[in-house]
Structure formats: C-alpha cells, structure tokens
Amino acid sequence: MSDVVDATHHVPIDCPVCELMMRDARDVAQFYASGCCIDCWIGFLEPLRLRIGDTTYLPNSAEVQAYREKIRIHNLEKEQC
Numbered sequence: 001m002s003d004v005v006d007a008t009h010h011v012p013i014d015c016p017v018c019e020l021m022m023r024d025a026r027d028v029a030q031f032y033a034s035g036c037c038i039d040c041w042i043g044f045l046e047p048l049r050l051r052i053g054d055t056t057y058l059p060n061s062a063e064v065q066a067y068r069e070k071i072r073i074h075n076l077e078k079e080q081c
C-alpha cells in the first residue's frame with residue numbers, strides 16, 4: 001500500500017485504508033501519524049503491528065481487503081439494529 005505512506009502532504013477526503021470519509025480533526029491527526037483514520041488505526045493497523053512485532057509494518061492489499069470486508073459487514077449489522 002504505497003499510496004498510504006506517500007500521501008503525507010495532503011489529507012484525502014476518504015481514509016485510504018477503509019475508504020470511509022474522514023470525520024473530524026482526530027481522524028486527520030491520525031492520518032498524519034499513520035496514514036489512516038482512527039478506526040483503522042485502533043481496529044486494524046495497531047493490533048496488526050503488535051501481532052507482527054513490527055511498528056512500521058504496512059498492510060498488504062489482502063489484509064486491507066479483509067479489513068474493509070469486516071467493517072462493511074459490521075456497518076450493515078449496525079444499520080439493521
């Protein structure tokens with residue numbers, strides 16, 4: 001995911017990891033720090049890095065796809081409640 005690290009000079013409208021819209025300044029600040037929104041950092045990137053033991057690890061496209069699918073299902077379940 002080279003586009004995650006290269007986009008440090010501007011903040012995209014959407015998080016490059018989950019493709020959901022950046023919501024507030026905390027998401028923007030997290031994007032500058034790690035290249036993704038807070039939800040991706042807490043729910044995906046940080047635990048992945050802890051598990052692998054590499055603080056600079058960048059997820060491959062299969063891992064990103066799996067995460068997107070997980071939050072897509074999660075959001076569908078929230079809508080049904």
Ligand SMILES: [Zn+2]
Pocket residue numbers: 015016017018019020036037038039040041
């Ligand atoms: Zn995200």
